[in-house]
Amino acid sequence: MKREEVLVTKEELNIQNEYAKKVKEYYDTQGKTPKALVETFGCQQNENDSERICGMLETMGFGFTENEDEADFILYNTCAVREGAEMRVLGNIGALKKIKEKRPELIVGICGCMMQQESMSKRIKSKFKHVSVVFGTHSLYSFPEIMYKAVCENERVISRIESEGRLCEDIPVKRKPGPSAWVSIMYGCNNFCSYCIVPYVRGRERSRDPEAVIAEIESLAKEGVKEITLLGQNVNSYGKDLERDIDFADLLLMADKVEGIQRIRFVTSHPKDMTDKLIATLPKVTKLCRQIHLPFQAGSNRILKEMNRGYTKERYLELAEKIRAVMPDASFTTDIIVGFPGETYEDFLETVDVIEKVRFDSVFSFIYSKRGGTPAAKMENQVPEEIKHKHFDILLDVQNRISREINETYSDRIEEIMVEGISKNNPDAMCGRTDSGKIVNFPKDDTLSVGDFIKVKITKISTWSLAGERV
Numbered sequence: 001m002k003r004e005e006v007l008v009t010k011e012e013l014n015i016q017n018e019y020a021k022k023v024k025e026y027y028d029t030q031g032k033t034p035k036a037l038v039e040t041f042g043c044q045q046n047e048n049d050s051e052r053i054c055g056m057l058e059t060m061g062f063g064f065t066e067n068e069d070e071a072d073f074i075l076y077n078t079c080a081v082r083e084g085a086e087m088r089v090l091g092n093i094g095a096l097k098k099i100k101e102k103r104p105e106l107i108v109g110i111c112g113c114m115m116q117q118e119s120m121s122k123r124i125k126s127k128f129k130h131v132s133v134v135f136g137t138h139s140l141y142s143f144p145e146i147m148y149k150a151v152c153e154n155e156r157v158i159s160r161i162e163s164e165g166r167l168c169e170d171i172p173v174k175r176k177p178g179p180s181a182w183v184s185i186m187y188g189c190n191n192f193c194s195y196c197i198v199p200y201v202r203g204r205e206r207s208r209d210p211e212a213v214i215a216e217i218e219s220l221a222k223e224g225v226k227e228i229t230l231l232g233q234n235v236n237s238y239g240k241d242l243e244r245d246i247d248f249a250d251l252l253l254m255a256d257k258v259e260g261i262q263r264i265r266f267v268t269s270h271p272k273d274m275t276d277k278l279i280a281t282l283p284k285v286t287k288l289c290r291q292i293h294l295p296f297q298a299g300s301n302r303i304l305k306e307m308n309r310g311y312t313k314e315r316y317l318e319l320a321e322k323i324r325a326v327m328p329d330a331s332f333t334t335d336i337i338v339g340f341p342g343e344t345y346e347d348f349l350e351t352v353d354v355i356e357k358v359r360f361d362s363v364f365s366f367i368y369s370k371r372g373g374t375p376a377a378k379m380e381n382q383v384p385e386e387i388k389h390k391h392f393d394i395l396l397d398v399q400n401r402i403s404r405e406i407n408e409t410y411s412d413r414i415e416e417i418m419v420e421g422i423s424k425n426n427p428d429a430m431c432g433r434t435d436s437g438k439i440v441n442f443p444k445d446d447t448l449s450v451g452d453f454i455k456v457k458i459t460k461i462s463t464w465s466l467a468g469e470r471v
């Protein structure tokens with residue numbers, strides 16, 4: 001697709017703004033402030049989409065609630081990565097039928113990656129008649145039009161656009177208040193890893209113009225945001241689709257110059273796009289956090305090939321070494337899939353070998369589960385569930401030991417943390433995060449606010465977190 005076809009035009013956006021105004025007028029004439037409940041499933045990209053959905057709802061006059069009974073509009077923004085999660089969403093949507101029977105004026109909606117799959121969209125259309133707003137990821141920018149039809153014309157709207165994906169700037173965003181924000185720098189993925197549904201539901205890679213990304217970061221800084229996470233399915237292939245010479249390393253250096261921002265993170269990157277230029281740039285980005293997340297997925301070269309990952313175990317280890325050479329104190333995290341079709345015990349041991357060699361601070365490990373519509377789901381040599389679980393448990397034991405050993409090196413260290421609020425597990429404690437991504441709990445201090453940077457001495461270690469005292 002040509003760039004001009006990818007970008008949603010100002011005219012198209014104006015039409016959507018007009019629809020948003022009409023929805024607001026509709027509720028205004030009724031003397032009503034409608035309330036929306038938006039529930040998000042899945043990854044940060046979906047969270048980011050929900051922030052834009054809520055921004056659009058706000059321009060349509062909506063307020064927000066977390067209570068189903070007082071909502072005029074309930075929307076589930078869904079994830080398609082795992083079949084189990086899809087089943088849960090369908091269960092939740094089914095349960096809304098009773099509320100809809102009691103309050104027929106309630107509008108029930110479902111959107112996101114699940115609805116970008118034709119089979120799922122059709123299933124909702126035929127089996128869940130109480131759902132009247134259905135739209136996939138590619139229809140996001142036309143949400144005001146969808147709502148206009150549903151609210152003002154009482155229509156059932158099912159919108160699923162077949163597309164490689166478009167890019168829309170200037171959609172209003174409603175973020176949760178706080179010192180941290182996600183900034184999408186690109187959408188979609190070109191990689192077609194054989195187990196992954198993302199390229200089928202989020203389209204091809206589309207990079208935002210660097211000026212738009214930087215303008216968003218500048219405006220976040222003005223609002224008081226101190227930490228940004230650059231977001232994309234594959235951030236280090238940023239810029240490949242742009243008609244000018246810019247890549248992710250260049251974008252990082254541009255973001256580094258934005259005043260007011262103190263921490264920069266990015267997620268997710270792909271080993272095959274981790275260039276020497278990017279690695280050499282990492283230490284030059286002064287605000288870059290000492291944390292690198294680089295998924296390796298499997299240690300066996302045969303399995304990596306079946307996964308269509310585009311690198312070998314040796315290449316991954318070489319990359320880890322190169323990154324460690326320029327950022328020796330960086331924490332390292334990764335994603336791993338256990339039990340991909342055909343994975344033998346010997347293959348699995350290759351994965352453990354990478355874990356032992358790289359010594360990750362933590363891993364996000366998943367037991368492989370079939371994802372309909374992907375090549376891996378059709379592979380015949382699926383691994384029995386008990387074997388997958390057995391290997392998974394072995395992996396957890398190895399990683400827990402390493403995580404604890406690494407955390408022990410923090411003992412007695414003075415670390416700077418950004419305060420995140422009251423600790424989840426202890427109302428008398430607060431928590432913050434080091435730039436290497438470690439959670440640190442410390443005694444509650446009423447003089448502190450979320451977003452403050454303080455120094456703490458680490459006094460206690462556990463596998464998953466640290467504890468300390470303010471110094």
Ligand code: SF4
Binds near residue numbers: 189191
């Ligand atoms: S890189 Fe692979 S796993 Fe990641 S989103 Fe793209 S296809 Fe999915």
